[in-house]
Amino acid sequence: MTGPTFTMLAPAKVNLSLRITGRRADGYHLLDSLVAFTDFGDRLSVSPSNDITFSITGPFAGIVPADASNLVVKAAEALADRFDIPAGLGASLTLSKELPAAGGIGGGSADAASALRLLCDLWDIDPDHPALPGVALSLGADIPVCLRGRACRMSGIGETLSPIPPLPSLGIVLVNPGAPCPTPAVFKARVGSFSPAASSIPDAWDRETVLAFLADEPNDLTDAAVTVCPEIKTILTAFSTLPSCRLARMSGSGATCFGLFDTADSAQAAATALARDPAVPDAWWIKAGQLVS
Incomplete structure (x- = not known):
């Protein structure tokens, strides 16, 4: 046909x-x-x-x-x-x-x-x-x-x-360790009480207000996911060593983590630096780009 x-x-x-x-x-x-x-x-x-x-x-x-x-x-x-x-x-x-x-x-x-x-x-x-x-x-x-x-x-x-209001331009790097992190296992490992809903989202925001809002927002599954896939903590630590990284979190139930950057170019430079770091395992998948609204 x-x-x-x-x-x-x-x-x-x-x-x-x-x-x-x-x-x-x-x-x-x-x-x-x-x-x-x-x-x-x-x-x-x-x-x-x-x-x-x-x-x-x-x-x-x-x-x-x-x-x-x-x-x-x-x-x-x-x-x-x-x-x-x-x-x-x-x-x-x-x-x-x-x-x-x-x-x-x-x-x-x-x-x-x-x-x-x-x-x-x-x-x-x-x-x-x-x-x-x-x-x-x-x-x-x-x-x-x-x-x-x-x-x-x-x-x-x-x-x-x-x-939500349109997001400002932000660069992003995703890193996945190439290790399993099954969602059922993460929820099973989760301990503690449930969280309240997030505070109200602003009617409009620029890069700084988005980053300030997200700085107060957790991923409630991170600690549980780290017990299932310890490499997540290693990735988040690696993001913290990049001076251009504005915020780093785990996405969903893991194991992929993300870092946010002011521009797509700074995200690409950070991804290149991570890929060239001899301490970064070959199994890590690293990809840079930008968020779309």
């Missing part, structure tokens, strides 16, 4: 802050998080096909499933089912996997969200259809925010998204 190919960036999702505010009876944890996205990530392409097919390329292709258990395939099947896409009108999906998997930066969720958006184009579905967020949430708690694709405040289990 011939036709147009649609391609989209599936950016890394970064939890700039993360408070765990409670737990539902069904076991899902409630959170309050400021979420932003980077200008780099995986890339997904779709083109017409008689069936839903899926393939993976890229440096991390070997560590994610290439079968029907992948969230990209699940997203395609869920969307086709919800909108009664007829048999014979499928899609060929190709994922270039550039982000480490299960790293707390929403790689699989961003891939699934991009699949939903691209397939809306391919199958002529209104991308603003009110049923689409429900399809996203049925696939995973992080997918609605990735479907939105803009910086926002995320609460509930991830389904409640509130707008």
Whole structure:
């Protein structure tokens, strides 16, 4: 089947802050998080096909499933089912996997969200259809925010998204140690009481007010994640040695950590310095770019 190919960036999702505010009876944890996205990530392409097919390329292709258990395939099947896409009108999906998997930066969720958006184009579905967020949430708690694709405040289990003022330009470096940090193990290791929700977000902010706000905002899972993956503490210490780093935190449930910088150029210089540091393990994945609002 011939036709147009649609391609989209599936950016890394970064939890700039993360408070765990409670737990539902069904076991899902409630959170309050400021979420932003980077200008780099995986890339997904779709083109017409008689069936839903899926393939993976890229440096991390070997560590994610290439079968029907992948969230990209699940997203395609869920969307086709919800909108009664007829048999014979499928899609060929190709994922270039550039982000480490299960790293707390929403790689699989961003891939699934991009699949939903691209397939809306391919199958002529209104991308603003009110049923689409429900399809996203049925696939995973992080997918609605990735479907939105803009910086926002995320609460509930991830389904409640509130707008925030546009973020100022900020450079970012992501570092992943190449070590496992399973989310269930992190939540199991978490101790202590739940946090209150964050204070009110300003109506407008510049770089300094954003950084001041985030300086008072924790990631409540950091201590637990460090017990599961001690390399996280090493990464955060490495960020603290970079004089241009304005703020460093872990994202999500780990193990990826981020450092914020005044500009994309200073972030790239910091990433280069880390990569050249003989004390930095070869297994570390280091990527620089900037936040997008």
